Amino acid sequence: MADTGKAWDNNWYRHMSFYQIWVRSFADGNGDGIGDLYGVYDKLEYVRSLGVDGIWFSPLYPSPNADYGYDISDYRDIHPEYGTLEQFQKVLHKAHALGLKVIMDLVVNHTSDEHPWFLESRKGKDNPYSDYYIWRDKPNNWDSLFEGKAWEYDPVRGQYYLHLFAKKQPDLNMDNPKVRDEVKAIMRFWLDMGVDGFREDVINFISKKEGLPNGLPFLPAVNGMPYYKDGPHIHEYMAEFREVCREYDCIQIGEGPMTTVQSAMKYLTGEQKSLDMMFSFDHMMADCLYTEYVHRPFSLVKLKKAFTRWQKALDGKGWNALYLENHDHPRVISRYGSEHYWRESGTMLAVSYLFQQGTPFIYQGQEIGMTNIRLRSIEDYKDVSTRTNYQTYHLKDSIERRLKRIHLSSRDSARTPMQWDDDPNAGFSAAKPWFSVNPNYRRVNVAAEEGEEYSILNFYRRCLALRKSSKTLICGKYKEYFPKDKNIYMYERALGEVRYLVICSFAKMPVKVRIPEGYAKIKGQMVLCNYPGGTQITAGDLRKRACRELNLLAAEHGMLRPYEARVYRFRVKH
Ligand code: NOJ
Numbered sequence: 001m002a003d004t005g006k007a008w009d010n011n012w013y014r015h016m017s018f019y020q021i022w023v024r025s026f027a028d029g030n031g032d033g034i035g036d037l038y039g040v041y042d043k044l045e046y047v048r049s050l051g052v053d054g055i056w057f058s059p060l061y062p063s064p065n066a067d068y069g070y071d072i073s074d075y076r077d078i079h080p081e082y083g084t085l086e087q088f089q090k091v092l093h094k095a096h097a098l099g100l101k102v103i104m105d106l107v108v109n110h111t112s113d114e115h116p117w118f119l120e121s122r123k124g125k126d127n128p129y130s131d132y133y134i135w136r137d138k139p140n141n142w143d144s145l146f147e148g149k150a151w152e153y154d155p156v157r158g159q160y161y162l163h164l165f166a167k168k169q170p171d172l173n174m175d176n177p178k179v180r181d182e183v184k185a186i187m188r189f190w191l192d193m194g195v196d197g198f199r200e201d202v203i204n205f206i207s208k209k210e211g212l213p214n215g216l217p218f219l220p221a222v223n224g225m226p227y228y229k230d231g232p233h234i235h236e237y238m239a240e241f242r243e244v245c246r247e248y249d250c251i252q253i254g255e256g257p258m259t260t261v262q263s264a265m266k267y268l269t270g271e272q273k274s275l276d277m278m279f280s281f282d283h284m285m286a287d288c289l290y291t292e293y294v295h296r297p298f299s300l301v302k303l304k305k306a307f308t309r310w311q312k313a314l315d316g317k318g319w320n321a322l323y324l325e326n327h328d329h330p331r332v333i334s335r336y337g338s339e340h341y342w343r344e345s346g347t348m349l350a351v352s353y354l355f356q357q358g359t360p361f362i363y364q365g366q367e368i369g370m371t372n373i374r375l376r377s378i379e380d381y382k383d384v385s386t387r388t389n390y391q392t393y394h395l396k397d398s399i400e401r402r403l404k405r406i407h408l409s410s411r412d413s414a415r416t417p418m419q420w421d422d423d424p425n426a427g428f429s430a431a432k433p434w435f436s437v438n439p440n441y442r443r444v445n446v447a448a449e450e451g452e453e454y455s456i457l458n459f460y461r462r463c464l465a466l467r468k469s470s471k472t473l474i475c476g477k478y479k480e481y482f483p484k485d486k487n488i489y490m491y492e493r494a495l496g497e498v499r500y501l502v503i504c505s506f507a508k509m510p511v512k513v514r515i516p517e518g519y520a521k522i523k524g525q526m527v528l529c530n531y532p533g534g535t536q537i538t539a540g541d542l543r544k545r546a547c548r549e550l551n552l553l554a555a556e557h558g559m560l561r562p563y564e565a566r567v568y569r570f571r572v573k574h
Pocket of ligand 1: 165327
């Protein structure tokens with residue numbers, strides 16, 4: 001569909017928000033300590049109660065779990081640990097009945113080395129699957145992102161295969177038209193079953209440069225990236241996949257690691273548009289450098305620059321996927337907020353992104369303010385990239401320092417079991433869970449927060465309801481104020497006569513707020529604040545709240561409290 005910028009309400013995903021489920025840690029329905037689709041089935045009402053309109057499932061397919069589902073050994077089935085195809089259909093049906101769309105993860109840059117295609121391919125050069133993967137007699141110098149060099153010697157075939165991720169994740173050869181046909185057939189399989197679209201894993205890596213040239217030797221882990229990111233045939237291949245989606249009116253959200261906004265525009269806009277949204281990474285690097293491994297102090301200015309860069313570039317031309325957490329990043333309160341100001345920073349972070357232009361995604365546990373886990377030994381971590389990180393970098397540091405880095409950066413912090421209540425195992429499972437539960441579950445859990453009016457959970461609900469109530473918050477123009485301010489993130493959304501001003505303090509101390517020119521004289525109504533008491537916010541009574549002038553904030557209070565967030569609404573006569 002052509003994106004004119006006016007057609008916002010013809011693009012069905014634009015008014016929506018999504019909840020991401022990483023099923024293994026969501027809810028265990030059959031009592032084996034592993035989350036599954038029986039657990040999901042029982043929790044769908046909870047998901048709906050948040051006010052979201054769809055679910056993105058991280059991979060549910062059979063997998064040896066070398067990368068927890070992102071190493072797929074059968075694209076047309078459900079992992080027995082998670083249920084059956086029949087159970088998936090029950091979940092799909094119930095989700096649809098509740099008004100929730102369902103998006104599947106499409107992981108086609110690579111398969112598992114236990115996928116039948118690979119098992120055939122490695123047998124030799126003469127079999128029908130021989131060219132399904134990327135084989136060479138001599139490897140180039142690329143590193144993989146997860147496990148040492150990007151090439152592994154296969155003694156059966158007598159050649160090396162390429163794996164940009166773990167050794168057990170061989171890259172598919174997308175230049176082979178048969179592989180692209182397989183991808184399209186997989187898409188149809190799930191679309192015919194009734195799913196509503198795909199989140200497409202590292203989709204900007206699927207086309208590799210001919211000849212696979214050596215990369216720059218001084219860039220560990222990412223040295224080959226210039227030759228496989230946004231590669232030479234990517235847009236041709238994406239166009240083929242787009243055709244399938246068009247037939248079904250489904251949506252495609254691409255994951256675009258390290259993609260610049262300029263490259264993203266080619267996927268998201270214009271005639272060749274092949275994705276509805278892209279998960280970008282710029283804003284996930286406000287405390288680290290190109291991977292989660294190289295840590296720096298958090299910089300609000302960097303975060304704001306990233307947000308604004310994408311907001312401005314896509315305005316009227318494309319659409320953003322908004323997120324602060326997923327299964328690949330540590331918990332955001334522990335990164336960009338403060339565990340000490342847990343409720344304040346958790347709610348402020350919600351405000352900081354949910355009112356931008358785009359479709360918000362909320363990751364399981366984010367809505368209750370789950371935080372990073374700190375395990376005692378590297379042996380307690382499960383994630384392949386976490387282990388490699390520990391075993392590869394800063395080896396001369398003390399064990400304490402090395403573990404501290406893991407505490408800050410590990411993806412496993414996002415993968416601890418969902419905290420439902422204060423029963424043993426956080427109500428996730430009656431059996432011993434497959435992975436450690438964060439010990440803070442007695443305080444941070446759904447049941448406790450359901451009952452508290454000002455909890456992070458209820459605040460997320462309020463934010464989502466507010467976003468949905470306003471066309472301005474969905475498709476209004478974005479403008480940032482005071483971009484160099486090191487403590488405050490302030491942006492406006494404007495459409496016609498209605499304007500919203502969103503103000504977020506990222507400071508641990510009270511900070512002074514400046515009011516943008518022109519605003520001090522107009523009357524605004526505060527429609528949201530994350531501090532209870534003194535702000536007269538009551539759930540379900542958003543609109544009747546006492547009017548306050550924004551300049552009162554400047555004149556009387558003048559200060560925002562630690563991690564305070566406010567949203568004001570104005571009607572401006574032109
Ligand atoms: C991105 C996924 O989100 C991540 O979990 C996975 O490890 C890599 N792609 C490889 O599939």
